Amino acid sequence: MRITVVGAGHGGTTIAADLKRKGHLVTLLKTSKSLHNENFDYLTNNKGQITIVDGKEENTVYLDVVTTDVEAAIKNAEIIIIYVQTNYHEQVIKRILPFMNEDQIVLLEPGYLSTAYFLKHEKKKRFTIVEAQSSPIDCRIIEPGKVKILFKNVRNPIAIYTEKDKAVIQEKLNTLHYHFVYLESVIEAALHNPNLIVHTIGGIMSIPRIEYTEGDYWMYKEVFTPHVWNMVESLDKEKMDVLEKVGLERLSYVEACKFRNFENQTIDAKEAFLTYAKNSSPEGPFVADSRFITEDVPEGLVLLESLGLMLDVETPTCTGLINIASAALATDFRENARTVELLGKENLEKIIGTLAVSVD
Incomplete structure (x- = not known):
């Protein structure tokens, strides 16, 4: 497959290398100079060379194209995978749209x-358009041109929005070999993004510890104490209330996490999460104003709050977290955030489609 990965950060660089390792033709497109410039410069100057550290193994691959040319990267791709922070999705989508055709598949990681x-x-x-709950690989750039795989999901739930034959789309997506599981609606994929729950609560409740340790911190291992876990369950309930209102099944954060991350589905879901947090989770965040807050509050929590208002579902914990994050970082996270109004209510009605709900 001819695949273009949009975004040259941790996820984009690693997925591009992994797909090249699997034998695909891979283009890596960088759309800004805001982050990871040293890594991208290395790739540009070394014929797209990336070394993948996967457990005890190291493999070196060479991407086919490394570029900032949007038209060249997009027009001939069969699959376009977007790996940029969701804050920038709209502007990136506007840039690539003129060069897209209806035969292409776009995969949003996540959406x-x-x-x-x-x-x-x-x-x-x-x-x-395909939306994923989360990236199939948890990874980090450890030095320019070198990435480390920290964890691989066992299953990767995604949802397809299309007027084409979904079976044909699934066949193409399955060539990526990411153990995709297909959901009913992209709303499921969007709201089961784990960052909506753990990044936001974890990031907000970690602020004193991050500042006290000056960034020497492991959020997943430290922050989810019993009382913080009460907050997780409260926010998770509001997410499930919204899903239920649009006719979808209730599924908790920990059950979704267990499904993605563990072969054994008979284990306790909360214990499965705590096992991941203890043994496989990455360190950080290192600063109080990390993307755990600056991305996932305006793009995730505000979206959930806005959907709740549209659907007449109460979201007091979600609203409180937005207010606390805004006060703590002296930023109005509702300003220019992802809302029903920004996305377009008529567009959300099309996405909801035949699901059993009225959004009048």
């Missing part, structure tokens, strides 16, 4: 309902 941006900015063409 937070960015499918709506394609509907918002292109009224004539009908694209196939």
Whole structure:
């Protein structure tokens, strides 16, 4: 497959290398100079060379194209995988749309309902958009041109929005060999993004510890004490209330986590999460204003709050977390955030489609 990965950060670089290792033709597109410039410069100057550290094994691959040329990267791709922070999805989507065609598949890793941006900015063409709950690989760039795989999901739930034959789309996606499991709606994928729950609560409740240790911190291992876990369950209930209101099954954060991360589905879901947190989770965040807050509050929590308002579902914990994050970082996280109004209510109605709900 001809695959273009949009975004040259931790996830984009690693997935591009992994797909090249699997034999695909891979282009890596960088759309800004805000982050990871040293890594991208290395790739540009070394023929796309990336070394993958996967357990005790190291493999070196060479990407086919490393570029900042949007048109060249997009126009001939069969699959486009977007690996940029969700804060920037709309502007990146607007940049790539002029060079896209209806035969392409776009995979958002993850999405937070960015499918709506394609509907918002292109009224004539009908694209196939796929939203993922989370990245199939937890990873880090450890030095320019070198990435480390920390953890691989056992299963990767995704949802397809398309007017084409979904079986054909699934066949193409399965060539990526990421153990995809197909959901009913992209709303499921969007709201089961684990960052909506653990990044936001974890990031907010970690602020004193991050500042006290000056960044010497492991959030997953430290922050989820019994009382903080009460907050997780309260926010998770509000997420499930919204899912239920649009006709989808209730599924808790820990059950979704267990499904993604563990072969054995008979184990206790909360214990499965705590096992991941203790044994496989990455260190950090290192600063109080990490993307755990600056991305996942405006793009995740505000989205959930806004959907709750649209659907007449109360979300007091979600609202409180947004207020606390805004006060702590002296930033209005509702300003220019991902809301029903920004995405377009009519676009969300199309996405909800035949699900059993009225959004009037």
